[in-house]
Amino acid sequence: MPKQVDHAERRQEIAAALWRIVTTDGIEAASIRRVAAEAGWSAGSVRHYFETQGxxxxxxxxxxxxxxxxxxxxxxxxxxxxxxxxxxLRELLPLDAERRTEMRVWWAFTTRALVDPALEPLRHRAHDDLRQLCLQAADALGAADVALEGERLHALVDGLALHGLLAPDVTTPERQGALLDAHLAQVGA
Amino acid sequence: MPKQVDHAERRQEIAAALWRIVTTDGIEAASIRRVAAEAGWSAGSVRHYFETQGxxxxxxxxxxxxxxxxxxxxxxxxxxxxxxxxxxLRELLPLDAERRTEMRVWWAFTTRALVDPALEPLRHRAHDDLRQLCLQAADALGAADVALEGERLHALVDGLALHGLLAPDVTTPERQGALLDAHLAQVGA
Known part of the structure; x- marks a missing residue:
């Protein structure tokens, strides 16, 4: 009987290898070749799952x-x-090494997506997921104009995340939290 | 008498060539070789001004x-x-083709600066220039906590700029303006 390949399990193996690389050397180091080496697979096997860097x-x-x-x-x-x-919303801000790594992955993906139409749907979905979270928060906080306050909160959160990544000495984790709370205090107040 | 090279004039020539490329084909197309071709110079002459892509x-x-x-x-x-x-602040939002191009240049530069320490000082300066503008605005608007309101405005403006670039169908130019004005209405109010 031929060995059944458990795709979910193999996907988990690749995910673990990819995340180890991203955590230690950054997303820039995560090539298909490198992921294959880290997982102990051939590059061809990894390409069975991902044909391109995108x-x-x-x-x-x-x-x-x-x-x-x-x-x-x-x-x-x-x-x-x-x-x-x-x-x-704190789970989406770069408040520690883990979330800074995630933010760098988002940046690298978005950089690629800006010139690779195949990545557009996922890019839009990721953007829209946070938008929906913010609209729900504005609604729960009793904002008079849920769309306006939700979108404003969304812009603030993405701006804070950007500043936490680009100017971590000024926009420290504590400062990100304080700015977020100051903003939330006004939504629907 | 040897011909005097007017460096300011040559810099302007390169700037004009670079901006034509950026406007028509995007910042991704702006290599030293391409800028040289566009300006009618040799790549070596352009490298006299810029040694690297960074x-x-x-x-x-x-x-x-x-x-x-x-x-x-x-x-x-x-x-x-x-x-x-x-x-x-509207001059910094991607409200038209010109400002969207500028935003793409900022993105490309920042992507490079995140992995190229030589670009860090300029990246920090650009970040800090907008920060100062926002702090001055918060002060002029009579914010009780100028630092908090200025930094919050800074995050909002950068978040709006990001959304104007990444989701222009949702965060349209009109919407960017409306969200900015709604935010400014609360600063110091």
């Missing part, structure tokens, strides 16, 4: 989304909508 | 800063600090 970056971004979603699912229950929004 | 990107970002500063200098006098801040 597809590998898309996979890396999907891992980021899964990681964020998993952390959000583990957040303790919180009835206060302002504190809930604050906890939830 | 230096060329730095020059492109300097052009963006000069263009923004020139537009701001031309803004009509405006006594109302809220309207003044609104006009001024």
């Amino acid at each position: 597809q590998l970056l898309a996979f890396a971004l999907e891992l980021v989304s899964e990681r964020v979603a998993a952390r959000i699912a583990l957040l303790p229950a919180e009835d206060d909508p302002r504190r809930r929004a604050g906890s939830l | 230096q060329l990107l730095a020059f492109a970002l300097e052009l963006v800063s000069e263009r923004v500063a020139a537009r701001i200098a031309l803004l009509p006098a405006e006594d109302d600090p809220r309207r003044r801040a609104g006009s001024l």
